[in-house]
Structures are given as C-alpha cells and as structure tokens.
Amino acid sequence: MADVSHRPGDITSHPDVSEMRERYDRVLGSSGIVAVDSLVLLVGLYAAISPWTVHFAPAAPQLALSNLIMGIAVAVLGLCMTVVPDRMQGLSGACAGIGIWLIVSPWVVTRSPGTGTVVNNIIIGGVICLLGLTAAGMMMKNKREA
Numbered sequence: 001m002a003d004v005s006h007r008p009g010d011i012t013s014h015p016d017v018s019e020m021r022e023r024y025d026r027v028l029g030s031s032g033i034v035a036v037d038s039l040v041l042l043v044g045l046y047a048a049i050s051p052w053t054v055h056f057a058p059a060a061p062q063l064a065l066s067n068l069i070m071g072i073a074v075a076v077l078g079l080c081m082t083v084v085p086d087r088m089q090g091l092s093g094a095c096a097g098i099g100i101w102l103i104v105s106p107w108v109v110t111r112s113p114g115t116g117t118v119v120n121n122i123i124i125g126g127v128i129c130l131l132g133l134t135a136a137g138m139m140m141k142n143k144r145e146a
Contacts, residue, residue, distance in 0.1 A: 034082055034085060036131055036134050036135045036138065037078050037081035037082040037085065037135055038078065038082050039078075039131055040074060040077065040078030040081065040095055040128065040131045040132065040135065041074075041075050041078030041079050041082060042078075043074065043078075043124065043127050043128055043131065044071050044072070044073070044074030044075030044076075044077070044078050044128070045071065045075045046071070046124065047067055047070060047071030047074060047075075047102065047124045047128065048067065048068050048070075048071025048072050048075060049071070050067055050071070050120055050124060051063065051064035051067050051068065052064075054116050054117065054120045055116075056114060056116060056117040056120070059114060059117075060106075060109070060110045060113065060114075060117060062109045062110065063105060063106060063109045063110050063113070063117065063121075066105050066109050067102070067105075067121070067124075070098050070101060070102055070105075073098060074095060074098055074128055077091050077094060077095055077098075078095075081135065085139070089139050089143075092132045092133070092135040092136035092139060093132065093136055094132070095128055095129070095131065095132030095135070096128075096129045096132035096133050096136070097132075098125075098128060098132075099124075099125045099126065099127070099128035099129025099130070099131075099132060100125065100129055101125070102121050102124050102125030102128060103121060103122050103125035103126065103129070104125075105121060105125075106118050106121050
C-alpha cells in the first residue's frame with residue numbers, strides 16, 4: 001500500500017504566499033460589488049422579458065424591441081461585471097445611462113404609452129440606474145482604499 005500519510009505543512013514558506021493573500025483580500029473585499037452586479041444581471045433579464053410579462057409588446061412593438069435590446073445589454077454588462085470586476089470598472093456608468101434611457105423611452109419611442117408601460121419602465125430604469133451608480137461608487141471606494 002502506498003504511503004499516504006499527511007504531514008502537517010507550513011504554507012508560509014510557499015513562494016506565492018504573498019500573491020495568494022493579496023488575491024484573497026481583494027476577492028473578500030469586493031463581495032459587495034459582486035452582489036450588486038448580480039442584481040444588475042437579474043434586473044437586466046427582467047427588462048428584456050418585461051414587454052411580454054407586462055403585455056405591452058403587441059401595442060408598442062418598437063418599445064418592446066428597445067426594452068429587449070437594453071435588457072440584454074444590461075444583463076451582459078452585469079454578467080461581465082460579476083465575472084471580471086477588475087476589468088469592467090467603468091461600465092457601471094453605462095448601466096446608469098441605460099437606466100435613464102429606459103425611464104424616458106416610453107415617451108421617445110411611442111406617441112401615447114400606456115400606464116403599465118410607463119410604470120414598468122420607470123421602475124426598471126430607476127433600479128438599473130441606482131444599481132449602476134451604487135456599483136460605481138463601491139468600485140471607486142475600493143480603488144481609493146487600495
């Protein structure tokens with residue numbers, strides 16, 4: 001039988017211990033940002049399917065297409081910000097811009113939007129804008145601390 005005894009080892013002598021500690025500190029420090037970015041992903045998915053869940057797609061096909069495209073864009077941004085938060089720092093502001101577009105789009109895209117359409121887009125746009133600004137603020141705060 002092979003010798004499978006476990007010897008207690010000390011990892012402090014490992015050559016990459018400082019890099020591993022730095023990585024763990026960075027990951028643990030950015031857990032709040034990842035949570036916000038995950039919410040951006042979920043709200044983006046809802047924005048994409050909202051024309052069919054609120055049932056305004058047949059009445060306003062251009063607005064439904066706008067919501068679909070913007071929702072997919074927000075979901076992709078949220079996914080990228082969740083997976084690679086270091087590289088996607090500047091895209092939180094883009095989420096805020098898309099949120100503002102979703103707020104004003106019922107009046108820009110359609111002539112006479114319905115009440116459900118307006119309320120839906122104002123809520124979705126406000127949440128996306130708020131989450132984008134929150135993520136941007138948290139990233140700037142973490143950058144200052146580092």
